Amino acid sequence: MGAALVAVALASAPLPAIAQDAAPATPPAAAKPAAEVANVKIAVLKQAVDAPTPLSLLDIPPADDGFSGARLAAEDNNTTGRFMKQHFDIVEVEVPVGGDAVTALKDLLAEDVHFIVTLAPADTVLALADAAGDEALILNAGAPDDRLRGEDCRANVLHLGPSRAMLADALAQFMMWKRWDEWFLIRGSHPNDQLWAAALQRAATRFGAKVVEERVYEDTGGSRRTDSGHVQVQKQIPVFTQRAEDHDVIVVADESEIFGEYLPYRTWEPSLVTGSAGLVPVSWHPAHEQWGATQLQNRFVKKNNRTMRPLDYQAWMAVRTIGEAATRTKSVEYAPVRDYIKGPDFNLAAFKGQALTFRPWDGQLRQPVILGTPKLPVTVSPQEGYLHKVTELDTLGYDQPESACKL
Numbered sequence: 001m002g003a004a005l006v007a008v009a010l011a012s013a014p015l016p017a018i019a020q021d022a023a024p025a026t027p028p029a030a031a032k033p034a035a036e037v038a039n040v041k042i043a044v045l046k047q048a049v050d051a052p053t054p055l056s057l058l059d060i061p062p063a064d065d066g067f068s069g070a071r072l073a074a075e076d077n078n079t080t081g082r083f084m085k086q087h088f089d090i091v092e093v094e095v096p097v098g099g100d101a102v103t104a105l106k107d108l109l110a111e112d113v114h115f116i117v118t119l120a121p122a123d124t125v126l127a128l129a130d131a132a133g134d135e136a137l138i139l140n141a142g143a144p145d146d147r148l149r150g151e152d153c154r155a156n157v158l159h160l161g162p163s164r165a166m167l168a169d170a171l172a173q174f175m176m177w178k179r180w181d182e183w184f185l186i187r188g189s190h191p192n193d194q195l196w197a198a199a200l201q202r203a204a205t206r207f208g209a210k211v212v213e214e215r216v217y218e219d220t221g222g223s224r225r226t227d228s229g230h231v232q233v234q235k236q237i238p239v240f241t242q243r244a245e246d247h248d249v250i251v252v253a254d255e256s257e258i259f260g261e262y263l264p265y266r267t268w269e270p271s272l273v274t275g276s277a278g279l280v281p282v283s284w285h286p287a288h289e290q291w292g293a294t295q296l297q298n299r300f301v302k303k304n305n306r307t308m309r310p311l312d313y314q315a316w317m318a319v320r321t322i323g324e325a326a327t328r329t330k331s332v333e334y335a336p337v338r339d340y341i342k343g344p345d346f347n348l349a350a351f352k353g354q355a356l357t358f359r360p361w362d363g364q365l366r367q368p369v370i371l372g373t374p375k376l377p378v379t380v381s382p383q384e385g386y387l388h389k390v391t392e393l394d395t396l397g398y399d400q401p402e403s404a405c406k407l
Helices: 067-084 101-110 122-135 164-177 191-207 230-240 290-304 310-329 334-341
Strands: 004-008 038-047 086-095 115-119 137-140 157-159 182-188 210-217 249-253 272-275 280-282 369-372 377-381
Touching: 038 067, 038 101, 038 310, 067 086, 067 290, 067 310, 086 101, 086 310, 101 122, 115 122, 115 310, 122 137, 137 310, 137 334, 164 191, 164 272, 164 280, 164 369, 164 377, 182 191, 191 210, 191 249, 310 334
Parallel strands: 038 086, 038 115, 115 137, 137 157, 182 210, 182 249, 249 272
Antiparallel strands: 004 086, 280 369, 369 377
16 A cells, blocks of 8 residues: 554553452442543554755654654553543554555545544645545644645644744744844755745745845755765855845755755855754754753653654644543544534643644644754744734734635
């Protein structure tokens, strides 16, 4: 079927046996039967993609990126589930490059799995949503594409990670707070780089900044680690950034990780760098400690011997969403859990200082965005002073009047 399915059971360790007296007070025939535990299966479907090797060895994603966050969330669900007679299992599905994710979905539906967390590109998410129809709820934990929340939105899809527009708006708010309102935008030549650049352009217009110049860094191929050693890069980047218009900050759109990390400390003029390098907007930072986040970080590190990455966090939120709804509804049935998640009473505690909720018009989870350097968080958006009649979180990304989503 083009995919590997692995069931990960997350049962609690059995309790030690209790010594019995020789003559029990209650005859065995009169003992009450143990309440039956209801099981919930949650699939985490990961679609492999062809992607360049990151510039830094530190940025190479682990094989379990995303899966580890989902596993930890299932353990968290089961902590509460023990009292509710509910148990949550993760079914991990890995679809290779070019594999058929829809066939994998059909196999899951046949196994009575109706909650599907996706770590996949936008086209795969859409294909899964259209194939699932009313039979499954798709929780997009990977794709940041705004079209999934806009013209290509689907009623059976929810989005756990921030969109590109949310990330760009979070960055723009901070730069406007700092009065860095003249931007030199450098974007890559790949399609995702262009989408990220468009989100940054939109954010500049929305919050009153100005892109004084835009340049494209063309990907010419080659082995970047061996062909572009530090001596060569040290010569190339100053020339590429020479004679730029006066600017306060360089904003980089390099989702493909071709050149962005080369910019700090190598530009012709001394420049601040933000966007895909330098100061970066993310859903989660491995050094985030506020609002009780330290305990989540510590549990993740103890379990996985590495720090939590944004994809892990987004998958964690997706699986916790199912657990929270099952607890609140006291049900493991698909329809009531799904309806509660999409209803007005749902909220999720996710170590960001406030309860997170889904936008009813496009299925996006409202959430603060962390801005950080490689070692530390710097700030959290929305920034102070950006107000909204419903919630300040709706100052990030497309608000309801702007949305192209017509569910």
